[in-house]
Amino acid sequence: MTYYKIGDKVAAKKFGPLEHDFSGEVEKVYDNSVMIAITEYDPADQSGINELNGRAVVRKGEAKILKEVPRTKEDLEAAAKEEEEAAAKVAKSGKNTRRRRIKTTKESASSEKNEKSSK
Numbered sequence: 295m296t297y298y299k300i301g302d303k304v305a306a307k308k309f310g311p312l313e314h315d316f317s318g319e320v321e322k323v324y325d326n327s328v329m330i331a332i333t334e335y336d337p338a339d340q341s342g343i344n345e346l347n348g349r350a351v352v353r354k355g356e357a358k359i360l361k362e363v364p365r366t367k368e369d370l371e372a373a374a375k376e377e378e379e380a381a382a383k384v385a386k387s388g389k390n391t392r393r394r395r396i397k398t399t400k401e402s403a404s405s406e407k408n409e410k411s412s413k
Contacts (some may be wrong), residue, residue: 296354297373298323301363304330306352316350317360327353340351 298320299305305317314336324327330350337345365373 303361304357313338
């Protein structure tokens with residue numbers, strides 16, 4: 295996951311009342327999202343921007359950094375720690391993906407037989 299900092303210039307995809315992509319500056323960083331002060335947008339979206347009061351909360355995965363503010367050593371350490379915690383959380387859960395288990399033909403045949411016998 296990308297490490298965001300207040301002041302970063304970011305681009306985001308359209309959503310809600312907005313019909314076009316927009317860009318702006320990060321005002322606040324949450325766990326999984328960032329609040330963006332919208333600065334550049336299509337003039338057709340003016341009413342949507344007014345509706346949102348010139349701000350939008352966007353998932354970190356959908357925001358793309360255009361220009362970073364300078365990072366300090368502490369920022370880089372915090373980013374590394376955040377990455378380690380995310381990796382540890384995935385390892386602890388024991389899941390890398392959320393795939394469903396696919397039944398074999400033998401299992402599906404036996405489950406159909408059980409369903410018919412229970413009726």
